[in-house]
Amino acid sequence: MKYELIDKTKDYLVINKPAGLLTHGAPHIKEPSLVDQLIKDFPEIIGVGEDPERPGIMHRLDKMASGILVIAKNMDSFDSLKKQFKERTVKKEYSALVFGKLEKDEDDINFPIKRSSKGFKMAALPATKDGKDxxxxxxxxxxxxxxxxxxxxxxxxxxxxxxxxxxxxVHMSAYGHPLVGDDVYGTKKTRIKNKKINLGRIFLVARKLEFQNLKGETVKYEIDLPTELKEFLDTIK
Incomplete structure (x- = not known):
């Protein structure tokens, strides 16, 4: 599977990563990744950043999710984007489908997150028994x-x-509404439903991204839902 190139400048790339493709590899993971494709198409990103295994990578998406990523093509761009991510001025918006009907029209989830005892999973930590954070x-x-x-x-x-x-x-699961297609953080009941649905991915898409380029201009990118997710929504109307 191949990424979609949304925009290309001398300083950065904006791409749409498909579900099923790793953002980058790791010493214990030996399978094709987005980084492998980017190095082949844009060898100038080699050496950009702080980790040779992840040249130009500013943020990541889970393997079975899809959506927009920005890739730095030089160190000036990397440093600028890193600062923006650290200061939380980069705006990211996602679309997700969850199991069940949410009662509230909107809400904030602020549970702290840590790695679970199972290692490969993360865990949300709601308030303690005495109600404290x-x-x-x-x-x-x-x-x-x-x-x-x-x-x-x-x-x-x-x-x-x-x-x-x-x-x-993690947060939506802790909130009581796991994402469709997510067996790792789902319940026994939703895993059974996922098997019947057979979506083949997690219903999670990074659809909007906003940041500043090196000229100080705000740039915005937006994509639509992938066809397979639109088609699934049509079946549940």
């Missing part, structure tokens, strides 16, 4: 608002102010 995990902030309610599902828009691993998936 749980201090064990890393701060994580997710805001969602309802796009459309279906009989058994809710389509939501999501904005995150932090970028923790699997943040949206």
């Amino acid at each position: 749980n201090k064990d995990g890393r701060r994580a902030m997710t805001h969602f608002w309802v796009n459309k309610r279906f009989f058994h599902y809710t389509l939501i828009n999501v904005a995150i102010k932090t970028g923790r691993t699997h943040q949206i998936r």
